[in-house]
Amino acid sequence: MTTTEPKTTENYVRWLKDEVNGARRLLISVGTKAGTVERVYEVEVTPTGYRLHFLDDANRFKVYSVNTNWCDGWRCDCPDATNRRDREYNCKHVRGLRAALAKRPYPETL
Numbered sequence: 001m002t003t004t005e006p007k008t009t010e011n012y013v014r015w016l017k018d019e020v021n022g023a024r025r026l027l028i029s030v031g032t033k034a035g036t037v038e039r040v041y042e043v044e045v046t047p048t049g050y051r052l053h054f055l056d057d058a059n060r061f062k063v064y065s066v067n068t069n070w071c072d073g074w075r076c077d078c079p080d081a082t083n084r085r086d087r088e089y090n091c092k093h094v095r096g097l098r099a100a101l102a103k104r105p106y107p108e109t110l
């Protein structure tokens, strides 16, 4: 008898090789019930935090902003952070960015 186990998934982040223009690219991988979802974001530094540029599943260009100056914590404007109380300051972008920046600050002077 065999059982179908959910795929072993793991959340991780990794900086990719910088773009020619110097922009940082960040891979955020999230384990879900359906498997691992990986997405590459081009990370832009802004006066209030970071902007994550990416292509969604339909290949549309999207941008999420992470505000690091919010009084209660880092706040992203993605649907998860906007619509889900438990993700308000804790969406995958905020978690991913924090983890990645702990490994390698961006800008380097942070």
Ligand SMILES: [Zn+2]
Pocket (backbone or CB within 6 Å): 064, 076, 077, 078, 079, 080, 081, 091, 092, 093, 094
């Ligand atoms: Zn987010």
